[in-house]
Amino acid sequence: MKELERLLDRVIQRVNINLRELEYDVNPLVHNLIPLNQMTKFYAFYGITPNHPLNLQFRHSNLAGSYFLGRCRVTNSLLYKSDIRGDELKQKDDLFQYQEFEIPMAEDEEIEIEDSFLIKTLVHNFSHDPETLEKFFIKDTISTQYANIHGSPSNGSFLGPFATVDLTTIRDCLIGTFSYIQAGEVSHLNIEPGTVWVRSPETFNFLYRFPLQRLNNYIYFTAGSSPRGIFIDFVEDRKEAFQRVFDVLNLEPSVSVPSSASLDRFAVIKPKTHISENVLVSQRAYLQNAWLGKGANAQEQSYIINSRLEGNDITAHGAKIIEARLGKDVFVGFNCFLRGRPESQLTIGKDSIIMPHTIIDIHKPLKIPAGHLVWGLVTNEKDLDNNSMSLKAFAKIETRFSKGDMIFEGSGSEFVTTFKERIHHILEANGAFFNGISNKGHAQQNQNISFNTIQPYPKGEKEGLYPTIIIRP
Amino acid sequence: MKELERLLDRVIQRVNINLRELEYDVNPLVHNLIPLNQMTKFYAFYGITPNHPLNLQFRHSNLAGSYFLGRCRVTNSLLYKSDIRGDELKQKDDLFQYQEFEIPMAEDEEIEIEDSFLIKTLVHNFSHDPETLEKFFIKDTISTQYANIHGSPSNGSFLGPFATVDLTTIRDCLIGTFSYIQAGEVSHLNIEPGTVWVRSPETFNFLYRFPLQRLNNYIYFTAGSSPRGIFIDFVEDRKEAFQRVFDVLNLEPSVSVPSSASLDRFAVIKPKTHISENVLVSQRAYLQNAWLGKGANAQEQSYIINSRLEGNDITAHGAKIIEARLGKDVFVGFNCFLRGRPESQLTIGKDSIIMPHTIIDIHKPLKIPAGHLVWGLVTNEKDLDNNSMSLKAFAKIETRFSKGDMIFEGSGSEFVTTFKERIHHILEANGAFFNGISNKGHAQQNQNISFNTIQPYPKGEKEGLYPTIIIRP
Numbered sequence: 014m015k016e017l018e019r020l021l022d023r024v025i026q027r028v029n030i031n032l033r034e035l036e037y038d039v040n041p042l043v044h045n046l047i048p049l050n051q052m053t054k055f056y057a058f059y060g061i062t063p064n065h066p067l068n069l070q071f072r073h074s075n076l077a078g079s080y081f082l083g084r085c086r087v088t089n090s091l092l093y094k095s096d097i098r099g100d101e102l103k104q105k106d107d108l109f110q111y112q113e114f115e116i117p118m119a120e121d122e123e124i125e126i127e128d129s130f131l132i133k134t135l136v137h138n139f140s141h142d143p144e145t146l147e148k149f150f151i152k153d154t155i156s157t158q159y160a161n162i163h164g165s166p167s168n169g170s171f172l173g174p175f176a177t178v179d180l181t182t183i184r185d186c187l188i189g190t191f192s193y194i195q196a197g198e199v200s201h202l203n204i205e206p207g208t209v210w211v212r213s214p215e216t217f218n219f220l221y222r223f224p225l226q227r228l229n230n231y232i233y234f235t236a237g238s239s240p241r242g243i244f245i246d247f248v249e250d251r252k253e254a255f256q257r258v259f260d261v262l263n264l265e266p267s268v269s270v271p272s273s274a275s276l277d278r279f280a281v282i283k284p285k286t287h288i289s290e291n292v293l294v295s296q297r298a299y300l301q302n303a304w305l306g307k308g309a310n311a312q313e314q315s316y317i318i319n320s321r322l323e324g325n326d327i328t329a330h331g332a333k334i335i336e337a338r339l340g341k342d343v344f345v346g347f348n349c350f351l352r353g354r355p356e357s358q359l360t361i362g363k364d365s366i367i368m369p370h371t372i373i374d375i376h377k378p379l380k381i382p383a384g385h386l387v388w389g390l391v392t393n394e395k396d397l398d399n400n401s402m403s404l405k406a407f408a409k410i411e412t413r414f415s416k417g418d419m420i421f422e423g424s425g426s427e428f429v430t431t432f433k434e435r436i437h438h439i440l441e442a443n444g445a446f447f448n449g450i451s452n453k454g455h456a457q458q459n460q461n462i463s464f465n466t467i468q469p470y471p472k473g474e475k476e477g478l479y480p481t482i483i484i485r486p
Numbered sequence: 487m488k489e490l491e492r493l494l495d496r497v498i499q500r501v502n503i504n505l506r507e508l509e510y511d512v513n514p515l516v517h518n519l520i521p522l523n524q525m526t527k528f529y530a531f532y533g534i535t536p537n538h539p540l541n542l543q544f545r546h547s548n549l550a551g552s553y554f555l556g557r558c559r560v561t562n563s564l565l566y567k568s569d570i571r572g573d574e575l576k577q578k579d580d581l582f583q584y585q586e587f588e589i590p591m592a593e594d595e596e597i598e599i600e601d602s603f604l605i606k607t608l609v610h611n612f613s614h615d616p617e618t619l620e621k622f623f624i625k626d627t628i629s630t631q632y633a634n635i636h637g638s639p640s641n642g643s644f645l646g647p648f649a650t651v652d653l654t655t656i657r658d659c660l661i662g663t664f665s666y667i668q669a670g671e672v673s674h675l676n677i678e679p680g681t682v683w684v685r686s687p688e689t690f691n692f693l694y695r696f697p698l699q700r701l702n703n704y705i706y707f708t709a710g711s712s713p714r715g716i717f718i719d720f721v722e723d724r725k726e727a728f729q730r731v732f733d734v735l736n737l738e739p740s741v742s743v744p745s746s747a748s749l750d751r752f753a754v755i756k757p758k759t760h761i762s763e764n765v766l767v768s769q770r771a772y773l774q775n776a777w778l779g780k781g782a783n784a785q786e787q788s789y790i791i792n793s794r795l796e797g798n799d800i801t802a803h804g805a806k807i808i809e810a811r812l813g814k815d816v817f818v819g820f821n822c823f824l825r826g827r828p829e830s831q832l833t834i835g836k837d838s839i840i841m842p843h844t845i846i847d848i849h850k851p852l853k854i855p856a857g858h859l860v861w862g863l864v865t866n867e868k869d870l871d872n873n874s875m876s877l878k879a880f881a882k883i884e885t886r887f888s889k890g891d892m893i894f895e896g897s898g899s900e901f902v903t904t905f906k907e908r909i910h911h912i913l914e915a916n917g918a919f920f921n922g923i924s925n926k927g928h929a930q931q932n933q934n935i936s937f938n939t940i941q942p943y944p945k946g947e948k949e950g951l952y953p954t955i956i957i958r959p
Contacts, residue, residue, distance in 0.1 A: 061953055063946030261733060461944035468936035473536030480534060483956040
């Protein structure tokens with residue numbers, strides 16, 4: 014156990030060094046988060062398919078409940094319940110478009126994780142930093158519960174619970190609880206809790222801040238104690254269902270899965286779930302009485318309960334959809350919490366975009382019209398008025414606009430176009446457009462994954478640490 | 487799947503080249519044995535503890551249901567349900583006594599397995615070949631169901647079902663069904679089925695041949711079909727019980743296990759089994775209503791059913807003990823099949839030695855007196871007279887002796903002494919003499935094993951093959 018403690022201390026120290034300019038000490042925030050004594054009981058696993066370039070290396074590392082696809086390196090690291098999907102890694106000679114530059118890849122992209130401390134975290138690759146296209150590093154970064162690191166190299170940063178860093182290279186940053194950052198490249202920033210920030214330098218800037226008092230009911234985190242609130246209760250209540258899928262080695266799917274769709278064997282599927290063609294259900298997704306139309310997806314750590322998704326809907330990482338009906342082509346962003354109730358369903362019209370980190374929590378039926386953009390905290394019609402807009406109207410913004418707690422600067426039309434392009438890319442990458450021959454994506458290529466489980470040393474100095482494991486094709 | 491088939495063909499070809507002097511073609515013997523189509527469904531696993539030197543490397547290999555402890559290498563190989571225990575590997579600078587030579591180890595001993603095809607096989611290390619003390623190679627060898635390779639480097643050989651090669655380096659040999667060979671070093675030999683041969687060159691030579699007609703009821707194997715007979719029925723009937731222990735990732739023991747004893751989590755334990763101090767129950771052992779006294783052991787693939795072992799009893803790999811009562815210090819050798827019946831129990835007096843590959847199958851109660859040596863096939867009192875002798879009497883043989891189908895040449899006293907020393911070594915190595923402080927053995931050191939499971943490629947050219955996996959401390 015000693016070496017594991019030493020490793021943890023070193024990671025904390027390094028992050029503190031990186032954050033010294035922000036005068037921040039992560040020590041009290043971290044020490045309650047990781048159940049060191051339980052580290053020997055966890056096991057890690059990783060997926061192997063013929064479709065993903067394999068080069069896993071774990072050196073003197075600890076990792077638990079992981080899921081790796083594609084190239085990777087983990088050196089002297091702590092991880093915990095991480096999904097690190099290398100399924101969109103760039104390959105040698107691929108061309109990467111950055112502004113007017115076409116940059117050819119010098120070598121195959123790799124993920125590197127070093128001296129990192131990530132818990133219950135998703136790291137999804139596709140590095141967008143044009144300076145380090147071949148590397149997807151995550152060095153001394155501490156990422157707490159349900160934080161997402163998505164397409165985002167990071168270094169020396171601290172991510173609070175349910176924080177998301179998306180397509181953003183962060184260095185020496187503090188990302189507050191439930192904050193969402195999609196901002197290109199940032200360093201030495203202290204992002205307050207409940208910040209939703211989408212920036213494309215010189216093109217647009219979207220900023221929303223949650224009213225903290227109200228957000229605290231959902232998620233509240235302070236030094237010295239574990240995070241709490243409705244989000245935590247929600248996931249804790251459903252924890253047990255995952256026990257079985259993680260306890261058993263081979264699990265046959267409990268629903269019928271079309272040959273063009275993919276249901277991860279580590280997802281929880283409750284009756285009466287329906288999976289259509291081209292659907293992707295990822296690891297640690299939770300589906301209960303969920304009807305998924307053609308090309309819809311349920312990404313890692315998403316929950317879809319008593320809901321119907323008509324087709325080509327995106328349920329991003331960590332999003333929750335409860336008692337809702339979604340038209341076609343609805344996008345539900347990272348960590349959204351959309352909770353209708355049996356007597357008061359939530360309806361979302363087709364082509365709508367629910368911004369990442371949106372909370373909709375209603376006690377009366379609520380209808381979001383087709384083609385709308387929704388953000389922030391919505392508990393009734395009035396909130397909806399303050400926190401939504403038709404995409405058509407939004408595209409007309411030319412310089413500056415504010416509504417409720419949201420401020421927008423720049424080109425609304427660029428914002429909408431960029432968002433729609435990304436949605437198209439996500440559907441494409443996930444295999445929603447597969448026609449039986451071409452347009453294969455994750456739904457088709459992530460079928461038939463071999464899962465390999467590994468356990469750490471059970472005793473001695475190295476208790477809780479894993480031996481070095483190198484896997485090559 | 488193609489690469490897997492290619493690999494199998496290559497191994498068969500190499501063994502055939504090695505066996506060309508014996509004019510033998512293993513092709514028709516092998517093709518029914520390995521369920522190639524199921525190879526993708528199997529998974530392999532290996533154990534990790536702080537007490538065993540770790541250096542596993544699997545390169546382009548296939549392996550399924552394995553169990554590795556200690557250093558190992560597997561190159562371009564097929565294995566299947568193998569236990570390869572590296573828990574008695576010699577270390578650098580250890581002194582190995584061979585006749586008048588004290589040979590220091592040049593480096594840590596390693597196991598190497600290359601282009602091999604082993605199914606349902608145990609390979610237990612501790613190489614005794616003074617020429618290759620640091621290597622425990624098993625190159626192009628095909629070993630069929632329930633064969634044991636024990637302390638025995640081997641190359642270019644074919645082992646029939648339930649064959650055992652014990653402390654014998656074999657090269658280019660055919661070892662017939664249910665034959666037991668402990669003969670130092672042999673090459674280019676064709677050992678007939680049902681041969682029990684224990685030789686210490688220039689000291690003694692023990693030879694027994696089973697009456698083939700009678701042996702065929704127990705185990706019969708011929709080209710083009712699967713082995714059949716009572717042995718196969720017996721293990722097949724109990725196969726299902728193993729399903730559960732292999733399907734689940736973590737399994738809590740169902741009986742109380744003293745802190746000085748060790749119960750492998752891949753053993754099957756049925757009520758009402760009792761485990762005393764210093765007991766070792768190994769992987770794939772099967773215990774049902776079994777009472778194990780202090781220091782008794784149940785080694786890999788042994789079965790103990792409705793039986794009582796008083797203490798310091800050895801149940802060697804693959805031995806079956808049914809409806810029997812064993813006094814203290816009874817040795818039951820490899821693949822023995824001792825079957826009493828509820829109305830006709832088998833009783834074995836203390837200090838007796840049941841030779842490896844002995845069949846006792848009775849319909850009337852039978853008592854073996856204390857301090858006896860038993861061999862061959864015994865179904866009644868008369869058989870017992872023909873196939874047993876007191877160890878005291880045996881020790882008096884000085885030149886040559888025969889009884890029933892057994893022939894002995896050389897020093898009976900050396901034979902008994904050598905056997906007793908080995909029994910003492912086995913008990914010692916297994917931790918039977920642990921006093922709470924010293925004399926630790928496998929029962930104490932094989933506790934708290936981490937188990938790691940790996941699965942092969944699920945699809946494509948490499949279907950059924952594993953990626954290269956390197957594990958280091």
